[in-house]
Amino acid sequence: MQATCSIHVAERSTAYMGLQFNDAPYRRPTSAVAGEPSRFRGRIPGAVWLVVGIMVALAIVYLARQIILPFVLALFLTYLLLPLVNAMSIPPQGRRGTPRVIASFLALAAFIGVLVVAILLLAPLVAGEANRLGRAMFSSGGNEPALARRLAATFQAWRDTIYGTGVFPPDVERQLDQEVRDVVAGFGEAIGNMVQGSFALFPKLLELIAVPLLTFYMLLDGPRLAREARSFLPPARQDDARELMKRLNRTMLEYVRGQLLTSVFIGVVATVGLFVLGLKMALLVGVIAFFLEAVPFFGPLICGTLAVVLALAQAGPGNPLPIYVGIFALVAQQVDSHVFAPWILGRFTRVHPLLLIFSTLLGASLFGLIGMFLAAPLTALAKETFLFAMERVKARRGAAALSVSA
Secondary structure: OOOOOOOOOOOOEEEEOOEEEEOOOOOOOEOOOOOOEOOOOOOHHHHHHHHHHHHHHHHHHHHOOOOOHHHHHHHHHHHHHHHHHHHHHOOOOOOOOOOHHHHHHHHHHHHHHHHHHHHHHHHHHHHHHHHHHHHHHHOOOOOOOHHHHHHHHHHHHHHHHHHOOOOOOHHHHHHHHHHHHHHHHHHHHHHHHHHHHHHHOHHHHHHHOHHHHHHHHHHHHHHHHHHHHHHOOOHHHHHHHHHHHHHHHHHHHHHHHHHHHHHHHHHHHHHHHHHHHOOOOHHHHHHHHHHHOOOOOHHHHHHHHHHHHHHHHHHOOOOOHHHHHHHHHHHHHHHHHHHHHHHHHHHHHHOOHHHHHHHHHHHHHHHOHHHHHHHHHHHHHHHHHHHHHHHHHHHHHHHHHHHHHO
């Protein structure tokens, strides 16, 4: 029988009271033009719902950006402790595992204990260096911070050395002098804004109290919530959802574990290296480097710039310490980016740098500092989701082509 659409199925029919009944199974029709499966039938609504779902999720996150910090910290802490909880609650065969509620409590308690010990050991040292930095900026009189005036003196010494060579015309020298004065004034204003902003962070500490509670329930009920979420999907999509969640979980576990190791590495290297070079506030810079390591590209740049500025203020005219600090910061950043981080983070670092820079700037513009920290993991999750979707599309096209050829 000829028709606009052909179905290559051996039809079975039964006769009852002179009537013919066709009980052949339903097959998706193929294109009448070239015999290939219709690619867009039933697929456009799914794509539309996916786009709508992503837009709604982004809108919810944007509206809740003021209170999202505890949930983000709890999520990262959950992925950090999840391997330990699974190891205790899902033992090898033949052994009785620890109840998940007890395993979650023990893992969280152990982390809090380690964190408290680290704070008790490091907090006095870091606070002492922060006080020293504050005295260097604001202790002496004048309209500008003391640190800014010391930087100005260093620039003035360099100016006299460079201008003494006669390389620059007088007009260029005057323009450079004005630029240096603007930089020094802007630095003093930036320091003041930074100090004021640090005091504004104290109300956020109240939100951090909820982090351990959120982490506990994520560790306890995370698998059950994932199963319940998959149950709302059609049965034909549940296997794909399970595989996608497995890949996303693996990506997040790799990121959290790798990022913690790279942050510890760069923090220790920065502290030890700057201390050996003679920078007085090496521990403070190392702690800042530990946290800013999670911000792609911009974090190491900010930390390296801070180290050089502190070296300039400490060394004074004629001292090569700023040059040594700058070279050390550049070498440490290159070793971390091209040797240590790829070895630890593995396939996570395969995200293109341009995409990471774009996502970091976008995250900063939408969510501020939190967005800068979230840019890298969210970009990796989006990449993993896109690759999974492409795999499924290719697999379905291949299966449809085989059914048509058969």
